[in-house]
Amino acid sequence: MIYLDNAATTALSESARNAMEPYFSTQYGNPSSIYRFGQEARKAVEESRQSIAALLRVSPREIYFTGGGTESDNWALSSVVLERALKKEKSVHLITSTIEHPAVLRTCAFFESLGVKVSRIPVDQRGFLDLEALERALQEESSLQEESSLREREEHSFPSKSGEEAKKGASHCLVSVMAANNEIGTIENLKEIGHLAKKYGAVFHTDAVQAFGQIPLDIEEMQIDLLSASSHKIHGPKGVGLLYIRKGLKLSSFLHGGAQERGLRAGTENVPGIVGFSAAAKEAFSSMEERGRKKAALRNLFFKRLMEEIPGVKISGVNPLKDEGIGALPESPFFSSLHHRLPGNVHICLPGVEGESVLLLLDQKGICASSGSACASGSLEPSHVLLAIGKSHEEAYSGLRLSLEETLTEEELEYTVEAIREAVEKLRG
Numbered sequence: 066m067i068y069l070d071n072a073a074t075t076a077l078s079e080s081a082r083n084a085m086e087p088y089f090s091t092q093y094g095n096p097s098s099i100y101r102f103g104q105e106a107r108k109a110v111e112e113s114r115q116s117i118a119a120l121l122r123v124s125p126r127e128i129y130f131t132g133g134g135t136e137s138d139n140w141a142l143s144s145v146v147l148e149r150a151l152k153k154e155k156s157v158h159l160i161t162s163t164i165e166h167p168a169v170l171r172t173c174a175f176f177e178s179l180g181v182k183v184s185r186i187p188v189d190q191r192g193f194l195d196l197e198a199l200e201r202a203l204q205e206e207s208s209l210q211e212e213s214s215l216r217e218r219e220e221h222s223f224p225s226k227s228g229e230e231a232k233k234g235a236s237h238c239l240v241s242v243m244a245a246n247n248e249i250g251t252i253e254n255l256k257e258i259g260h261l262a263k264k265y266g267a268v269f270h271t272d273a274v275q276a277f278g279q280i281p282l283d284i285e286e287m288q289i290d291l292l293s294a295s296s297h298k299i300h301g302p303k304g305v306g307l308l309y310i311r312k313g314l315k316l317s318s319f320l321h322g323g324a325q326e327r328g329l330r331a332g333t334e335n336v337p338g339i340v341g342f343s344a345a346a347k348e349a350f351s352s353m354e355e356r357g358r359k360k361a362a363l364r365n366l367f368f369k370r371l372m373e374e375i376p377g378v379k380i381s382g383v384n385p386l387k388d389e390g391i392g393a394l395p396e397s398p399f400f401s402s403l404h405h406r407l408p409g410n411v412h413i414c415l416p417g418v419e420g421e422s423v424l425l426l427l428d429q430k431g432i433c434a435s436s437g438s439a440c441a442s443g444s445l446e447p448s449h450v451l452l453a454i455g456k457s458h459e460e461a462y463s464g465l466r467l468s469l470e471e472t473l474t475e476e477e478l479e480y481t482v483e484a485i486r487e488a489v490e491k492l493r494g
């Protein structure tokens with residue numbers, strides 16, 4: 066089998082498996098129990114928290130373990146909505162992008178159905194967020210607040226607000242923009258997005274499920290308040306993730322019950338999962354650059370060979386083979402070598418064929434990949450990400466995503482290119 070779907074999930078690493086094993090067998094205590102046996106499990110959870118916090122250069126008190134990326138996204142969005150709703154001062158405004166994962170987009174749609182204001186900021190053809198549109202949305206919201214508070218102040222003869230106070234008029238807004246896209250691999254300019262969110266006083270959440278452990282993330286520099294990550298994308302176990310919550314940000318509890326996770330996320334901790342997540346994260350961070358460089362080189366070779374072999378093939382998102390003059394993001398040679406695209410992400414459109422049909426033919430040859438189309442109520446929906454970057458419906462159905470690991474050999478890569486070439490030829494008839 067040639068596994069090229071690492072953005073969907075990854076194999077559990079040996080070190081994560083070894084680290085977890087005792088917590089399935091001999092060390093099965095409940096971390097909330099006060100006897101020593103339980104406290105050993107507590108120690109394992111807290112050491113994992115410290116270790117992950119150190120990797121992100123934050124305090125362990127800012128790391129909350131969850132049941133995965135989806136839960137972290139739901140928690141981030143819903144508790145900001147609830148917290149603001151409880152204050153009854155201002156209505157909440159969720160500002161997100163058109164290319165988020167369904168864990169964010171559907172959560173936004175749910176709150177929208179309850180009357181919450183939601184704005185979806187467009188992206189360009191490569192998947193980069195329109196920063197001017199984001200600023201306009203924040204500015205507009207800020208002016209609306211300014212007007213209403215001015216009216217209030219006039220009615221009550223209060224002095225008017227200072228310029229600095231007025232600038233922060235979007236404190237009821239939550240900006241949620243992903244760090245890197247799961248389909249086309251575009252790495253967003255979080256530094257700029259964080260800067261804009263802060264300029265207007267908004268809370269800034271990022272879904273970093275695809276970025277955590279793959280690319281450098283600087284929570285301080287990017288001014289991130291909330292960050293979601295997931296273990297199974299980095300060779301850790303499934304069903305465990307984290308939400309980073311900046312100290313001082315008040316969020317309501319997500320799961321109600323026991324006092325676990327500082328009373329915000331009740332439920333007995335997934336001790337083996339947390340320990341495995343921490344082991345996988347340690348490995349991912351320590352080898353990030355080396356793996357990233359290898360993967361980016363394979364990714365570029367993949368694109369080059371696909372362009373050579375398959376007539377009409379189109380690279381979706383950023384073309385790493387061309388210097389498109391995108392300004393540098395965080396200054397580091399490793400980061401710029403990625404060309405703003407996740408190192409292991411290859412996404413193409415194959416005009417004239419359906420991605421799903423290619424997948425089935427690749428499966429017959431032992432190759433696992435993904436098309437990005439989603440199954441919704443029995444019918445196949447074209448990828449919302451491809452539509453958002455301006456592809457037609459037909460093109461959006463023709464997508465194929467290959468997400469690779471550095472262990473892929475050039476022989477496997479050539480075998481895959483040949484299999485795609487054959488599949489396309491067969492389907493085009």
Ligand code: PLP
Nearest residue numbers: 133134135166168247274275295
């Ligand atoms: N967000 C992004 C960008 C993802 O790619 C995924 C999973 O594919 C998720 C959220 C959901 O994470 P999990 O599978 O841990 O719930």
